[in-house]
Amino acid sequence: MFLTPRRARRLSAAGLAASGLLLASACTAGSSGGADSGPKADARQTIEVWHGWSADHEVKAFDDAVAGFRKLHPNITVKLVKDQTDDRITNAIRGGNPPDVVSSFSTDSVGSWCNSGAWQDLTPYLTKSKVDLNMFPQAVRQYTEYKGRRCAMPLLADAYGLYYNKALMKGNQPPKTIGELTALAKKLTVRDPDGTIKVAGFMPSAQYYEHQVQHLATEFGAKWLTPDGRSNFAADPAFKAYLQWNKSLIDWYGYANVKKFLKSLGQEFETSNPFEQGRVAMAVDGEWRTKFLQDEAPKVDYGTAPAPVPDDQTARYGGGFVTGTVIGIPRGAKHPQAAWEFVKYLTTDTHALVTFANGLGNVPSTLPALASPELKMPPQFQTFLDVFKNPNSATTPPTPNGNDYVVKFQAFTQDQWEPGRVPDLDRALKDLDTRVDQAIKLNGG
Template sequence: MSPRPRRLVTALIAALAVTTACTAGGGKSPTDAGPKAEARQTIEVWHGWSAPHEVKAFDDAIAGFRRLHPNITVKLVKGQDDTKILNAVRSGNPPDVVSSFSTNNVGQFCSSGALQDLTPFLRKDDVDLDMFPKAVQSYTQYKGVRCTLPLLADDYALYTNKALMKGQQPPKTISQLTALAKKLTVRNPDGTIKIAGFLPSITYYEHVPEHIAPSFGVTWLNAQGRANFAADPGFATYLKWEKSLIDWYGYDNVKKFVHSMGQEFEASNPFEKGKVAMAVDGEWRVKFLQEEAPKVQYDTTPVPVNDDRQNAFGGGFITGTVIGIPRGARHPQASWEFVKYLTTNTDALVTFANGLGNVPSTIPALASPKLSLPTQFRTFLDVFKDPNSTTIPSTVNGGDFIVKFQSFVRDEWEPGKVPDLQQGLTQLDTQVDNALKLAGG
């Protein structure tokens, strides 16, 4: 799975939440509603993958389910996003199973009831949630309602171009990263960037705050579920570091370099073209490099951490695809059998991971000898199960707090329009909290 743009569907889910809640089977427990799983039936499954190799990978992954449940015909519908899913639920004509690329929307899915709470199914079949890493358990539920399960995962690490590193070892701390970024940068005669050691700006693809800020030990929301930007000193430390390195490059030089970059998911990506020595990216880049730039020699290592957090080195940011059963699904028992198989069966997950170049989302699958991925992929398997790995907390309005923070950094902080950082973060907290209250959070 290559990453997809995250869509905020707050208004749609808010409207969905006030509609009359109805469950399949006229009020029965979802584990007893609808046809028995053993009955002959067809379930419709919506997913977001659309490229031919992605669609094939999904089909290959469920081959075992079809053999195990010959009475259940699975109709796969590709290229579906959260908006289409929620419109279908709202209209009362949802598919039986849906998957979403956006863990940021789990809070909305669960709190609105758009996706059913899977807890009764999990308890009935005694599914051990400890097969999933703690961060994954976190992003598949909201306030105790587990309306999704994980279906493969993405995590992030530092890619280093061996030729451009000139014999230097990959950094483990932010100070090492900063020193190397300056040492490995090559400038044109006019001072513009020819080769970037490491570009800290959030306008560089995956260098967004949710992937970099965890290196500084930030806590996004406080115990009351409110914005924590001003109270957590980790945010100020992260932002000051980022701005100092941008200023070293020159803000205009950074902008010019960013505007000259190729497409992130094409062979023109600057890391693949040898224009960037170090970059934070997801595990999918391994497959891209294998197919688009096989001559590039590179390493992968965990993302460096701030110098006062060296014991946390090895972790990283985790997210991934989630899957669930919509409210109003007509075949909930068969749907659950499908969801359970695809999210807990080791062979299915390994087949899917091999086909997409993603991280399998259970601990047993991580250890499977059937995983056939390049050596550099090992880092992502290790990051995924590292106890220091983190994710973004769920909220009732999805990733709105992340969107607002990124806008603050991109539009105000990086250009130097914030005279007082603490005041700016305090104002940001107020904006985020007001939006949460408006959404009912």
């Protein structure tokens, strides 16, 4: 997706965690509303909708998607307010003067929104409208609810896969297993005599753009939380397997060479991106990169494929990490009935979703929209449509304190593990579990 502001906000993991904590402790003003409160949906009224998109083409795409709703409900005037952040949404809810509909790029905060009641439970609306949730893939249903309380609906999605530069691949096929990825990464790497990395076959560091822990550990089948919502780092061997693979390839490059390479890179969302510059042969990235490559590096001949999985988990190949934008009705909304009609339309109407997806270069978030002939994307985009609907795809589960557990694991990986400062990995993961569990407990988990 051609959304630098959106990606920057989502990638600020610490900021998202802090936002989640703020949401959990705020939002005490205003009534909860409900499926039978406020003016009826057929009454003449104006609803205010806050969203985070800000660039001209983004705002136009949202407006185009809403056009069908305006025709369907001429009595409801829709006022769209762009460039809204989670903090602004939180402050409005806490102050008792929220808009009628809110949208966020941060699925990590769903747990705190649902747990605190900041966003209304949509179950009564869904039941009354007879919405079939099976139109959404399982991972999507997971990141829009917390402990049975569904306070959000999905609005477009992001899926992750493997990008590969065909010229740099030198005729090799994209790897399907971690073993194949490792061998090919070494084969395709080009160095100067002093070890300086000129072209990285694959950069394993969690500090490399989209190679953050949640995107790569997911490929190892990692289960972030236990069924009762506790940290699972020490008990799940997938985390140890991911870390050991990460460190082994970093050590092959040499940590000093990795740090030097990372410092030499340009901005992720500018033309200096190393994949677009031919400095990286393979990289895990989201579907929006197809739009960047089309606009910024049209001469790069590239392909896409699902990200590799461990050699002993080949049955899981085809899945990947998924996440997305969410939309809901805040506590204190003045027109909840009309707000629900808007949310339902925008998240379940195939034409609206496809119109929005085409405008932004995102994955539409329902199975019917994925199969729509109206969807117009480059051939490389098909990988992400397939990943999104694959039953082996997964996401990070919500908690009452946002993505704090991901933030802690990311910090551990890049600041302690990769530099070689962890003498006892098993003990370190147990300590990490303790810290994560304490934070969850403090926030009502």
